[in-house]
Amino acid sequence: NAGVTQTPKFHILKIGQSMTLQCTQDMNHNYMYWYRQDPGMGLKLIYYSVGAGITDKGEVPNGYNVSRSTTEDFPLRLELAAPSQTSVYFCASSPLGRGDYGYTFGSGTRLTVV
Amino acid sequence: LAKTTQPISMDSYEGQEVNITCSHNNIATNDYITWYQQFPSQGPRFIIQGYKTKVTNEVASLFIPADRKSSTLSLPRVSLSDTAVYYCLVGDRAASKIIFGSGTRLSIQP
Structure with missing residues (x-):
């Protein structure tokens, strides 16, 4: 049981380039989330999804897009990557959005934009 | 989503009991209190959740007074491996998303 798998673990991106961070979960969870964490700070919610085909914005969605097929x-x-997007990105999932089961997080993708 | 306030950092020593208090004055009737732990370079991990009084599991205890406007995470006999950031979250368990605050950075010394 792999849980939540994120790839890549590290990446350096040039300003203006584009890339896709991958997140896969094998727990059949309906709810999935993307957070970013800047150095020494808490997590900020970027986007989330309550099921296939449904996505919604979180706290800091600008500069990002998601899909849930x-x-x-x-x-x-x-x-169009910008230096402000340098951060650690965490993907998470939960069953039916039920906080009582807790959220399962991936190990993160450390992204640097130069 | 209720706003939470917790200390930015705390220091303690191995073998001590550590109590981290979280203030949530605007907690709603349906809200639960949940704590997560985050080690460096890892995603947060669910520790414990409660609604009122006391909850205990193999990792920690959670104390919630009757007015539920605050809660205390208690870590018994901490070790160096308990050095982490601890997040207090308050929200409806059926909510579609959770919002993290800044957390409490706990440092355990030998």
């Missing part, structure tokens, strides 16, 4: 996958797309 399957239950398992929730990729995060960065368009």
Whole structure:
């Protein structure tokens, strides 16, 4: 049981480039989330999804896009990367959004934009 | 989503009991209190959740007074491996999303 898997673990991106951060979960969870965490700070919610085909904005969605074509996958797309997007990105999932089961987080993607 | 306030940082020593208090004055009737732990370079991990009085599991205890306007996470006999950031979250368990605050950075010394 792999849980939540994020790829890549590290990446350096040039300003203006685009890339997709991958997130896959094998727990059949309906709810999935993308957070970013800047150094020494808490987590900020970027986007979330309550099921395949349904996504919604979080606290800091600007500069990002998401899609949810399957239950398992929730990729995060960065368009026209900027230095302000240098951060650690965490993907998480939960069953039916029920906080009583807790959220399962991936190990993160450390992204640097130069 | 209720706003939470917790200390920015705390220091303690191995073997001590550590209590981290979280203030949530605007907690709603349906809200639960949940604590997460985050080690460096890892995603947060669910520790404990409660609604009122006391909850205990193999990792920690959670104390919630009758007015529910605050809560205290208690870590018994901490070790160096308990050095982490601890987040207090308050919200409806059926909510579709959770919002993290800044957390409390706990540092355990030998």
